[in-house]
Amino acid sequence: MQIRRHLLIAAIASAAAFTGLAHAQAVLTVGTDATFPPMEFVENGKRTGFDVELVEAVGKAMGRKVEWVDIDFKGLIPGLMSKRFDMAVSAIYITDERKKVVDFTVPYYAGGLVAMVKADNTTIKSPSDLNGKKVSVQVGTKSVSFVKEKYPQVQLMEVEKNQEMFNLVDIGRSDAAVTGKPAAYQYTRTRPGLKVLDEQLTTEEYGMAIRKDTPELTKAVNDAIAKLKADGTYATIVKKWFSNTATK
Numbered sequence: 001m002q003i004r005r006h007l008l009i010a011a012i013a014s015a016a017a018f019t020g021l022a023h024a025q026a027v028l029t030v031g032t033d034a035t036f037p038p039m040e041f042v043e044n045g046k047r048t049g050f051d052v053e054l055v056e057a058v059g060k061a062m063g064r065k066v067e068w069v070d071i072d073f074k075g076l077i078p079g080l081m082s083k084r085f086d087m088a089v090s091a092i093y094i095t096d097e098r099k100k101v102v103d104f105t106v107p108y109y110a111g112g113l114v115a116m117v118k119a120d121n122t123t124i125k126s127p128s129d130l131n132g133k134k135v136s137v138q139v140g141t142k143s144v145s146f147v148k149e150k151y152p153q154v155q156l157m158e159v160e161k162n163q164e165m166f167n168l169v170d171i172g173r174s175d176a177a178v179t180g181k182p183a184a185y186q187y188t189r190t191r192p193g194l195k196v197l198d199e200q201l202t203t204e205e206y207g208m209a210i211r212k213d214t215p216e217l218t219k220a221v222n223d224a225i226a227k228l229k230a231d232g233t234y235a236t237i238v239k240k241w242f243s244n245t246a247t248k
Contacts, residue, residue: 028064029085030055033073035162038186038241039091050182050241051089054108055208057233061224072160074140077102080209086217087210091180093142094207104207105221109238113143113201116169116184117176119193124176126199130154133175136168143178146202169194180204182242 032051034040040049047068059066069085076088080102091111094104115135117124124133131153137143139158147154157174159165166187168174177184178201188194210218228234 026064027067028059028062028087029067029069031069031071031076031079031085031088032090033071033076034068034090036073036091036180036183038182039180040089050109050237051091051206053237053240054228054234055087055089057228057237058208058221058224061227062220072140073138074160076140077209080211083211086214087208087221089208091182091206092209093180093204095142098209101212102209103212103215103218104209105218106225107205107207108225109206110203111181111206112203113146113178114181114184115176115178115197115201116166116188116194117197118169118172119195121175121195124197126197127151127201130176130178134173136165136174136177138162138165138179141179142202142204147178150201166191166194 032040032047034042034047034049034052036049038049040047040051042048052068056066069079071079071084073090076090076092077098079085080088088102092098092104093111094107098104115124115127115130123129127150130147130151132155134155134157135147135151136157136159137147139160144156144158147156157168159168162179162183165174165177165179169177170191170193181196181200184196188196208221210221225234228237
């Protein structure tokens with residue numbers, strides 16, 4: 001009787017472990033900071049945006065359900081490395097510094113840094129005019145290190161959220177905001193009185209960040225992206241989110 005009991009307990013434990021493993025393999029957990037329209041944001045209580053739709057399509061192509069984890073941008077890479085989620089997707093630029101600690105998928109969209117100012121601003125006509133001015137940036141983004149390196153005389157104003165960065169320009173506390181091109185153009189379309197400088201500061205590529213200890217996942221996601229490009233799904237998502245957005 002005692003042996004049977006032990007065998008039964010072992011069988012139940014084994015079944016539970018198998019079920020847990022199957023669930024883990026069927027779910028793709030993705031960390032994001034959904035405060036960066038049109039890439040990822042919350043509308044009517046639901047996450048949406050280019051990144052969100054693309055990741056959902058990737059998950060479908062892989063046969064895995066996507067579960068989102070909301071986290072501040074600065075915590076995305078640390079959260080990924082500590083295994084809070086399988087992948088981080090939040091308009092993350094592929095940089096040499098980040099590639100030291102995480103892997104990236106193939107680039108899935110081209111962006112870059114731009115400067116946004118008030119439309120009637122006559123003192124900032126090009127990026128070189130940023131020196132000596134107050135410039136707002138989102139903490140944890142490439143904007144911070146880039147502005148510090150290229151424009152050392154800037155008075156940097158670091159904020160937690162993308163919206164705060166734009167608001168500082170709106171109310172005149174900041175002379176400019178340096179951020180990603182898609183978000184800047186999206187914001188100026190919805191808020192009259194602001195403009196994006198014609199001259200782009202950098203050209204960057206977005207990638208989906210994945211831990212170095214899961215190369216099989218990186219390959220699977222790359223294969224899914226290739227499939228979406230081949231069957232036209234990727235082009236449809238791009239057209240939906242960027243057909244009316246300036247991409248200078």
